[in-house]
Amino acid sequence: MMKKIWIKKNEYRDSLFLMKLSNDISNWPGIQQAVIVMGTENNKQILEQVGLFDETASSASADDLIIAVEYSTERDASDLFRMIEEDMTVKKKPNLEKEYKNLTDALNGEKEARVVVISAPGEHVAPLAKEAITAGRHVFCFSHHVSIEDEIELKKLAIQKNLLMMGPDCGTSILNGIGFGFANRVRAGKIGVVSASGSGLQEVTTLIHRSGGGISHAIGVGGRDMKSPVDGMMSAKAVEWVSSSKETGVLVILAKSASAQAVKNVLSAAKKTKLPVVVDFHTTEEDRSKHEGVTFAQTFEECAQKALRLAGYPASFSAANVVAEKAWLEENQSRLRPEQWAVRGLFAGGSLCGEAAQILRSQGLAVETDPETYRKRQAAGHLLVDLGDEVFTEGRAHPFIDVRLRSLEIAKAFSDPSVAVVLMDVVLGWGCHPNPTGEIAQAVKKLSAHHKNRPAIVCTVCGTPDDFQGYAGQRRMLEEVGIFVTDSNASAARLTARLINSLRR
Known part of the structure; x- marks a missing residue:
């Protein structure tokens, strides 16, 4: 087997595109493995681990594209590079019904769309989200590296307009059965979820589904929402929003961790709904004793079990075989x-x-x-x-x-x-x-x-x-x-x- 590494200077490609391209080329005849990545330190570590790292790869910057291939001696390196370049050129992104050059055109062209999904570098998020909220749309924001000041400002604006600002750093939401980000296919039902925990939301909703229960809405708010200084600002609004749905009969609220002020704000909003409430905030016994009428859980599994029972579903998944x-x-x-x-x-x-x-x-x-x-x-x-x-x-x-x-x-x-x-x-x-x-x-x-x-x-x-x-x-x-x-x-x-x-x- 031979190994060859090429560098294409200042050529950015999306990581998902490159992953699919690498997988495709790895399946070509005579190819042992192909790794095509941007020249970040993380990606260089991967190349080193799979034995495709040398001085050429080391010289690449984060803005450069690295093409690393291990191939049989029967293949010609020049022809292989040409074929890879051709494959990169002809591969298309998924066909879209419509494509807009900017958010303003999209908002004007899709007046019935109620949610704007933003996945952009963190420094560009605030003006995009502000434009969407001002236009009366909910925002689902997957992006990282948004300043805490921008997050607070955007969430305040959304609350003023009775809208949801899901994120930044929001991994998943389900609105009326439609998944945003990473979301599972779950049946409709009585249990509404508000979560500052992405995979926690997925764990609870899937356990509920596999027990025969269902979800009205599951709103992700971003990992910082329940921490200071945001203090549950959007979680409290999402509780109000989810509980206003006639389908919701039980509320579940999740957070990796929560400030004392966030707990106070969110549980105050939850109690106003008059619905049964199950929470997993990783709170202490002393904290839990202060909130009469709220059902606390220590794990996502327990949270799902308690919500199912309150909603009248059997908690039928087996916690242990x-x-x-x-x-x-x-x-x-x-x-x-x-x-x-x-x-x-x-x-x-x-x-x-x-x-x-x-x-x-x-x-x-x-x-x-x-x-x-x-x-x-x-x-x-x-x-x-x-x-x-x-x-x-x-x-x-x-x-x-x-x-x-x-x-x-x-x-x-x-x-x-x-x-x-x-x-x-x-x-x-x-x-x-x-x-x-x-x-x-x-x-x-x-x-x-x-x-x-x-x-x-x-x-x-x-x-x-x-x-x-x-x-x-x-x-x-x-x-x-x-x-x-x-x-x-x-x-x-x-x-x-x-x-x-x-x-x-």
Whole structure:
């Protein structure tokens, strides 16, 4: 096999486009692998990990395009480069019914559209969102790096106009059954959700769906909304908005963490609705005692269960398969070596990573979750990481979309002699990779063939049978390569803690 790296100076391409292009070229005859990326430091690390990094790649800037290919000696490098360039030129973006040159034209041309979706560099978001809100449209903003001052100003303006400002940094919402960002296909029903947690919203809504329940609306507000100084400004408005729907019979409110003022503001708005309310704010027992009539939950799983019961649905999903878990524990207790004792958590969902860390800590495990610490390997032991953190996604598609980074990190975990358990999530739905578990399963199968004492792997699949990827099929692909799949993220974390604690005895 030969390796060749080309640099195209000052040629920007979208990370999603490049991911698809890399996958396509990797399937050409005589191509072992192709990685086409922008020259960011994160992407250079990926090239190094797959053996396609040299001085040429090192010289690329973040504005340069790197084309790295491993190919058979039967192919001519010049012809290969020409074919890749041609492929880059002819590939089209999805056909659109209409295309507008700017937001003003789009607002004028689509007068019936009620929501404007913004995914732009953070410094450009404020004027775009302000224009949309002023025109009377709700805004769903996926973008990062928007200043906190701009966020507060935009949310105040939206509230004045009785509109929703979902974000910035909002990963998912469902309005009248229509998903925005990363969202799952869930049935309509009685439960309304307001969330400052993207993957948390997905976990709760999918658990509700798989139990036979349904969702009226699920509003994401962005990860900073429930923190100071925003203090639940849009969460309180979203509570009002969701509760005004005649379909909503129960309210669920989620946040990774919440300031005292945010809790006060949002629960005050919730109590005015006169609806049953379930919240997961990671609050203390003392805080919970101050809010009579509010049902508190400690995990997304518990949140879904309590909301289902309040809405009159059976909480029918199985939180634990006792027989299967017992067999899995016994197998790994006897199989794992004494030096295998650590957990490696490789998550695509930030809130799911946080929940797993919380559960492991509650079971006596010292867990590190700092992404920089993980990346630099400055700590040993139980490491859980959100691979969707900005530390990992600079110049690269989110791991919901691009599964390659996870496969590389799984390989690292297999090579670490201290790792006993790899704990993961897989998230399905609109916007996500069409077959995420297929690539993960393939990586695990290859690694298992070369690692006799492989770590145990526990995974949860966040999705529904109605998601286009197919929930049952995705689970089955993982199970076929020896991955233990649980019904919820919380259940996966608890099972992991049980195994680790049993190994320490």
